[in-house]
Amino acid sequence: MRLVITDLDGTLLDHDTYSFAEAQPALDLLSRLGVPVIFASSKTRAEILMWRRLMDNRHPFISENGGAVFYPPGYFPDGPEADIFGDPYPELVRALEEASEESGCPVTGFARMSVQDVARECGMTPAMARLARQRECDEPFLAHDQDRLDALLSAIASRGKRYTRGGRFHHITGKHDKAAAVRKLLERFRVVAPDVVAIGLGDGLNDAQFLNAVDIPILIRSASTEKLKAAVPRGSVTRETGPRGWREAILELFVQT
């Protein structure tokens, strides 16, 4: 059994417009073949629930860079509703503010941004921004002094927190990542389907670890491709970017087989 685990922003969704229209033929194909498509994103549970509805997706998903895996009721026999890996959100917000003060690197996290600020920074509608602000275990932030960024990162690490870089924001999280969440999810799939083959698609450096944890890693072309390829040497790189690249990769893998 094959399954697809995919990043959203810059991968299945266009980096600028958030459209997945170009990937629709590939999504339709996977749905006809009964291949589960699992979203693994830095987005919140509230946002991913919206995208799942828009794409008519009924599968488990990974939110906030691996902070949690959520399962639809009854998806796995006797399975839990969720596997939670992340640290509580208020703890992250506090750690970021302390690290900012200690390093002298001014930051602006989502907690201090209004719905309008988030909408503007992310090019989202206010309704989408409202969902994006419902954080549970990952705080995205902007850093305003590039010279002090290294000091900020050390101050984050010294508080036992982790740092990742997404397409638009820096992120502070607990000691979780997409890879651990993907491994847990694959473990649950293997109980019901021991022959599972996982195909992973991502475009950013925060996808590197999870792409190394799947059987077939695919790197969607982006500004980060060179660095990502160095981190995921097994990965094949698409010619196209975003949802066009997604379609290209899925059609190549699934059409002739």
Ligand SMILES: [Mg+2]
């Ligand atoms: Mg991405």
